[in-house]
Amino acid sequence: MTLKLKEGEELIQEIKPHPIAFIDLYLKFIYLVIISIAFFIYGGKLAELVASTPLIEIIGQLSDYIPLIAWAACIIIPFTIISVLKIRWRWLLFSILIVALGIIMKIELNLPEYASSAIFGVAGLSLVNSYRNGHTYYITNQRIVTELKFIRHKQREISYSKLSELIVVRGLIGRIFNVGTIIPITPSGLGLGEDQAITGVGVSEKQLAGLPITAGIAGGKTVKVPRGRSPYVLFGVKNPMKIKELISKYAWEREEATILKKISEDIEKLVEKVDKSEGELEGQEL
Known part of the structure; x- marks a missing residue:
């Protein structure tokens, strides 16, 4: 444990994300390992299969590269789809890097192309687990x-006095495995992101002089939504509802203690005022 407790502070629970919370990353690298194993077993048979079909006449000398081409397609196509759906082009670049290194390893080191995807798959699984x-x-x-x-090293601290709300987010897989993300919301807006929707209309018209005039109107709205990166929320924790209740x-209890303390301070001030007033009255009587 690296957390340094304050005076009077007690550690109630220490939590780490559930593996299912990073299932999308795990699956990507597991896929690379599976593809490598598949081509290790069936790569040679694929070349023999193509050689026994009429396609060999069309392909000609490229028949020797059929396993390489098929392997590259199995790497690049799925990661291209992922990049388009998630609008994260790094996965496409990642797949191109795997294929490029596979080709280099085959030409320069005489190693099978799938050795590249196997290395990246195993290394990726290890890194994802370390990240989790x-x-x-x-x-x-x-x-x-x-x-x-x-x-x-990233760290976020929220005292209960600054906590205004707790949001629990669970997807379909999270509901099945009872895993979810708890997002602490503060009055300042920490824990909230924005979703924007914008629409516009434009009109273009030509004057007699031939110069174009363009006019447009645009409008939109912004919606505050609970959102946060894994280092700043309780991401993918087991039994999220129980943790939220805790x-x-x-x-x-913290809020109640603060209220009682405030009441106690107010009573003390009131008693001091009463004592002071009584003392002044006694002085006047004397």
Whole structure:
């Protein structure tokens, strides 16, 4: 445990994300390993199959590269689809890098092309697991602390006095495995993101002089939505509703203690004023 507790603070629970929370990353690298195994077993048979068909007359000398071409297609096409759907082109670049290294390894080192995808698959699984274990979430009787130690160190601390709301987000897989993300919301807006929708209309018209005039109107709206990166929320934790109830309990106790303290201070001030007034009255009587 790396969390340094404050005076009077007690650690209630230490949590790490469930593996299912990173299933999308795990599946990508598992796919690379499966493709490598498949071509290790069936790569040679694929070339023999093509050689025994009329396609050999069309392909000609390229028949020797059929396993390489098929392997490259199995790597690039799925990652291209992922990049388009998620609008993250790094996955396409990643697949191109795997294929490029596979070709280099085949030409320069006389290694099978699928060795590249096998290396990236195994290394990727190891990195994803290290990244997941780098997340640690602490719940104490005074605050929530989220921490990520992976290459860089990131930490977020929210005291219960600054906590305004807790949002639990669970997808379909999360509901099946009882895994979800708890997003702490503060009055300042931490834990909230924005979704924007914009639409516009434009009109273009030509004057007699031939110069175009263009006019347009655009409008849109912004919606605040609960959102946060894994180092700053309780991402993919098991039994999220129970953890939310636990946090709510200590947050309420903290709020109740603050209210009682305020009442106590107000009573003390009132007693001081009464004592002072009584002292002044006694002085006047004397």
